[in-house]
Amino acid sequence: MTRATSPTTVHRDPADAVLAMVDHVFARAATWTAWDGTPAHVDDRVYTPHKAIRRVADHLVDHLAELEARLAGEEPQPDHWHASxxxxxxxxxxxxxxxxxxxxxxxxxxxxxxxxxxxxxxxEQLDHSPGEGWTFRELALHVAESVYYADAVGDLGDPS
Incomplete structure (x- = not known):
């Protein structure tokens, strides 16, 4: 699977980037119990708290499956998500x-x-990964960009 552009990889530990992404999502999500039911319109899409969580989880699962398949010398299974x-x-x-x-x-x-x-x-494995597509470092940093979904919903303030 070929990607159009790759994420910036300079001076970024890919594991730390994925963990930080999830921490960022939780910082936003902690305020979502205050959500009033009005979807956020961002770009040409609609986002809600549940949709943001779904998309982050889908991204983590989809690209982890790609990474594991490529490590095993297999073709990654195409995803069939409806995405956002x-x-x-x-x-x-x-x-x-x-x-x-x-x-x-x-x-x-x-x-x-x-x-x-x-x-x-x-x-070497992170930067010269087997199979077609981004390197595993680039793939992880792409997954870290899933903060987009949480940011689309935003910080809804103190839920208490």
């Missing part, structure tokens, strides 16, 4: 403290899997 083009009825649900707790558990574990995998790779 659609907004599902579930995306429009209120965002509760329980939803935040679930998101924290899910995204923390996915980010830790990414960090463990990336730390197990050498610089």
């Amino acid at each position: 083009v659609i907004t599902t009825p579930a995306d429009l649900a209120p965002f509760t403290q329980e939803d935040l707790d679930e998101a924290r558990s899910r995204l923390t574990r996915l980010a830790r899997i990414w960090a463990n995998r990336l730390h197990a790779l050498t610089d």
Whole structure:
């Protein structure tokens, strides 16, 4: 899978970038229990708290599957996400403290899997990755750009 442009990789540890992305998402998401149900319109898309979490998780899963397939010498399985083009009825649900707790558990574990995998790779593997597409360092830094989804919803203030 070929990408049009690659993320900036200068002086960035890819594992730290993925972990920092998830921390950034949580900083935003901690305010989303105050969401009034009005979707945010950003660029040509609509975003809600649930949709932002869904897209971050999808990105982590999709690109981790790509990384693992390429390491195994396989072609990555194409994804069939609807991505941010659609907004599902579930995306429009209120965002509760329980939803935040679930998101924290899910995204923390996915980010830790990414960090463990990336730390197990050498610089050579990170920068000269097998198969077609971005290097694994670039792929991880692309995943770190998932802050976009949380920033689309934004900081909704103190939920208390």
